[in-house]
Amino acid sequence: MATFAVRDGRLVDPDGEPFLSLALNHVDETNLKFPYNLDIWRERYGSRERWIADGAVADLRNWSFNTLGWTQEYVAGGWGEALDWFGDPIDLKHSTPWSAAELRGAGIPYVAQVPVQEIEDWNNYPAFRPMDPAHGGDDFAVWCDYLARSIAAEHADSPDLLGYFLVDIPAWLPHASGADFAELRGLDPAERERQLYDVASRYYETIVTAIRRYDPDHLILGDRFNGNKGIPEPVLRAMEPFVDVLSVQYFTEPTEESRTQLRADLARWREQCGGKPVIVADVGNWTPTELNPHREGLPDHAARGVDYGAALDAVRNEPWFAGWHWCGYVENTGGRGWGVKDPWDEPYRDLTDAITEHNRRALAQHGKD
Known part of the structure; x- marks a missing residue:
C-alpha cells in the first residue's frame, strides 16, 4: 500500500508527489457545547458526525488546510502559568482525541x-515509568505493544494517515517537578547528559519496534x-534510526529576529538528527477577544x-520544511485566545482570509519544487 513517505529528505504523498502538511490542531466539538453556545451547535450540527463533515473538515478545506492535526484540546488547569512551559508544571486537562473511525472517516x-x-512538561503528575529491566522496566515493552496493537493496528491500512505522533512536549530536559527516569535520577x-542517549534510544526503539509490528x-x-x-x-541523535520526521512546537514573537531564530534552530536540530524533514507541530498567535479580553498579544485579528x-x-523556502500545524480551531473559555473561530462558531475573517491566502501560496510553491 502506498503511504506518505520520506524520500531524499522530503515528505511525499502516496502518489510520490511533494507534500506540505498544513494542519489545524485542537479540533474539538465541546468548544461549541458551553451554555453560551450550545444552541448554536444544536442548530447548525446536532450530531458529532455532522459537525465533523460540515464544520471541521469543511472549514479546513475552505481555508486551504490539507491535514487534520493533533485533535486533543486544552480544557483546564492554570493555562497562564504554563504558557511558556518554563515555570512549575500544572495539572492541565485535555479532551479525548478523535477515535480511529472518526479520523479515517474524515x-x-x-x-x-x-x-x-x-512525561509532558506541563504535567504536574508526570509518570516517568522505567524502561530498563535493570530498573524495573520489564513491562515497558508490553505497554508499547498494547499501544501499538490498540492504535496502530486501527490505522495500518489507512491511505490518509500521515503518521504517528508520540508525546506532547516531553520533558527530556529536567522536569520542573524533579521527576525523572529511574536511570537518570540523582x-x-x-x-545525566551522558546517560540520556541510552534512555532515549530505549524509548524510541521500544515504541517504534512495537508500532512497526502492526x-x-x-x-x-x-x-x-x-x-x-x-x-x-x-x-535527537537517539531518535535518528527510528523516527522519520522531526516535529517541533515553536511559538515565535512577531519580530523578524524571532522568526530568524525559528529557522536557525530548526535547521540546527535537523542536522543533529540526521537531516530529517521538519514539521512545525504547534505554532500560533493571539489577541484580546470578547471572551478573553485579558489576552495580551497582537492588536487584532x-x-x-x-x-x-x-x-x-x-x-517555507527551506528544502527540509514539511509542515505547519496551527493552534487552534474554536476559541474556548480556558484562556486560549488563539482560535481561528470565535466561541459562536464564526470565523475571525481578517485572520482566516489571510490564512487561506498564505496557505494557497505555500502549497502552490511547494508543489512546484
Missing part, C-alpha cells in the same frame, strides 16, 4: 496520537518537542493574519 490526511509516557547534569509502512512523526525550551542533542504569513515565510 476524508482528509490526519495524524494519530500514541501516548508513550506521561545524576549530576553532566552525567504497521510497517506509515511514518513515525516522533515527539512534539518544545522548541522554545530547547531539545537535548543526545535525544488582521495583525494575526500578517504574522501568520510572516512566520510561515521564515521557513
Whole structure:
C-alpha cells in the first residue's frame, strides 16, 4: 500500500508527489457545547458526525488546510502559568482525541496520537515509568505493544494517515517537578547528559519496534518537542534510526529576529538528527477577544493574519520544511485566545482570509519544487 513517505529528505504523498502538511490542531466539538453556545451547535450540527463533515473538515478545506492535526484540546488547569512551559508544571486537562473511525472517516490526511509516557512538561503528575529491566522496566515493552496493537493496528491500512505522533512536549530536559527516569535520577547534569542517549534510544526503539509490528509502512512523526525550551542533542541523535520526521512546537514573537531564530534552530536540530524533514507541530498567535479580553498579544485579528504569513515565510523556502500545524480551531473559555473561530462558531475573517491566502501560496510553491 502506498503511504506518505520520506524520500531524499522530503515528505511525499502516496502518489510520490511533494507534500506540505498544513494542519489545524485542537479540533474539538465541546468548544461549541458551553451554555453560551450550545444552541448554536444544536442548530447548525446536532450530531458529532455532522459537525465533523460540515464544520471541521469543511472549514479546513475552505481555508486551504490539507491535514487534520493533533485533535486533543486544552480544557483546564492554570493555562497562564504554563504558557511558556518554563515555570512549575500544572495539572492541565485535555479532551479525548478523535477515535480511529472518526479520523479515517474524515476524508482528509490526519495524524494519530500514541501516548508513550506521561512525561509532558506541563504535567504536574508526570509518570516517568522505567524502561530498563535493570530498573524495573520489564513491562515497558508490553505497554508499547498494547499501544501499538490498540492504535496502530486501527490505522495500518489507512491511505490518509500521515503518521504517528508520540508525546506532547516531553520533558527530556529536567522536569520542573524533579521527576525523572529511574536511570537518570540523582545524576549530576553532566552525567545525566551522558546517560540520556541510552534512555532515549530505549524509548524510541521500544515504541517504534512495537508500532512497526502492526504497521510497517506509515511514518513515525516522533515527539512534539518544545522548541522554545530547547531539545537535548543526545535525544535527537537517539531518535535518528527510528523516527522519520522531526516535529517541533515553536511559538515565535512577531519580530523578524524571532522568526530568524525559528529557522536557525530548526535547521540546527535537523542536522543533529540526521537531516530529517521538519514539521512545525504547534505554532500560533493571539489577541484580546470578547471572551478573553485579558489576552495580551497582537492588536487584532488582521495583525494575526500578517504574522501568520510572516512566520510561515521564515521557513517555507527551506528544502527540509514539511509542515505547519496551527493552534487552534474554536476559541474556548480556558484562556486560549488563539482560535481561528470565535466561541459562536464564526470565523475571525481578517485572520482566516489571510490564512487561506498564505496557505494557497505555500502549497502552490511547494508543489512546484
